[in-house]
Amino acid sequence: MMNESVILELQRATHATLHLLMTELADLDLTASEINALGNLADGVERTASELGAAVGSRPATLTGILDRLERRGLIVRGPRQGDRRAVQISLTPQGDQTAALIRRALTDIEDRTLAGIPADAVAGAGVVLRALTGAAR
Amino acid sequence: MMNESVILELQRATHATLHLLMTELADLDLTASEINALGNLADGVERTASELGAAVGSRPATLTGILDRLERRGLIVRGPRQGDRRAVQISLTPQGDQTAALIRRALTDIEDRTLAGIPADAVAGAGVVLRALTGAAR
DNA sequence: TATTGTTATACTCTATAACTATA
DNA sequence: TATAGTTATAGAGTATAACAATA
Numbered sequence: 603m604m605n606e607s608v609i610l611e612l613q614r615a616t617h618a619t620l621h622l623l624m625t626e627l628a629d630l631d632l633t634a635s636e637i638n639a640l641g642n643l644a645d646g647v648e649r650t651a652s653e654l655g656a657a658v659g660s661r662p663a664t665l666t667g668i669l670d671r672l673e674r675r676g677l678i679v680r681g682p683r684q685g686d687r688r689a690v691q692i693s694l695t696p697q698g699d700q701t702a703a704l705i706r707r708a709l710t711d712i713e714d715r716t717l718a719g720i721p722a723d724a725v726a727g728a729g730v731v732l733r734a735l736t737g738a739a740r
Numbered sequence: 741m742m743n744e745s746v747i748l749e750l751q752r753a754t755h756a757t758l759h760l761l762m763t764e765l766a767d768l769d770l771t772a773s774e775i776n777a778l779g780n781l782a783d784g785v786e787r788t789a790s791e792l793g794a795a796v797g798s799r800p801a802t803l804t805g806i807l808d809r810l811e812r813r814g815l816i817v818r819g820p821r822q823g824d825r826r827a828v829q830i831s832l833t834p835q836g837d838q839t840a841a842l843i844r845r846a847l848t849d850i851e852d853r854t855l856a857g858i859p860a861d862a863v864a865g866a867g868v869v870l871r872a873l874t875g876a877a878r
Numbered sequence: 879t880a881t882t883g884t885t886a887t888a889c890t891c892t893a894t895a896a897c898t899a900t901a
Numbered sequence: 902t903a904t905a906g907t908t909a910t911a912g913a914g915t916a917t918a919a920c921a922a923t924a
Contacts, residue, residue, distance in 0.1 A: 615873040772914095805914080
């Protein structure tokens with residue numbers, strides 16, 4: 603057989619999980635990219651726009667629109683970055699923090715449910731492969 | 741730490757590899773979704789539009805546009821499906837087959853290069869996890 | 879009645895390039 | 902000069918719903 607490209611499987615899995623995530627979180631009325639951004643911010647670590655862009659895989663120009671909507675809805679705030687006045691620091695508002703926690707819980711739920719019967723070393727291997735593929739683009 | 745969600749890593753890896761792939765195949769002047777569709781068709785197996793949609797993770801309405809462009813460029817052909825006249829059979833033209841082979845080679849190159857130092861069982865584990873995540877959405 | 883695929887609409891994502899402000 | 906982020910533009914992806922043809 604031929605259809606075993608990891609990258610093609612990667613894209614299938616991304617589409618499938620993203621769709622599942624948006625269905626479960628439909629009440630939040632957020633797009634996939636907005637969910638992705640909040641999911642990355644959920645750890646409470648403040649990031650500059652470019653750092654967040656690297657984490658979510660969006661270009662600066664794309665991220666501007668995503669952040670515009672999240673800010674307009676009161677989920678994040680743009681502020682100054684100490685020591686570099688060109689950079690924009692992104693922080694969650696209390697409401698954004700609450701929403702991000704819901705997203706984190708949905709992510710964990712889906713992962714727990716999906717990977718229940720799968721050996722821990724397979725999951726660990728997946729992490730290694732995903733990070734290698736992510737790193738390859740630099 | 742908190743930022744170790746497999747799904748978030750999945751999205752990062754997808755963005756990164758897709759970007760890399762489009763850069764390497766810039767000469768083809770194809771979008772990510774078009775590359776994805778041709779990459780899935782590269783095995784020479786004919787598929788209906790809905791089967792291809794499931795493989796690439798696109799909805800029917802989205803796929804229509806993707807197929808429109810691929811057909812206009814002479815890379816695929818839409819034909820009838822034996823036994824079900826509602827369905828549309830997608831086949832590669834000779835030119836499409838050639839393009840699909842280039843995509844396959846680029847995919848293989850990236851994967852070989854990226855996963856060179858990674859143990860085979862980690863790669864196998866990644867496959868298991870990716871298929872589990874893909875299957876969870878059903 | 880249900881399914882396959884297309885069309886229509888509105889919105890979001892994307893790439894690119896030009897721009898402002900800081901460094 | 903280089904970097905961080907925004908703006909502008911055009912094209913592509915997305916969800917949704919309505920539709921035609923076929924099952």
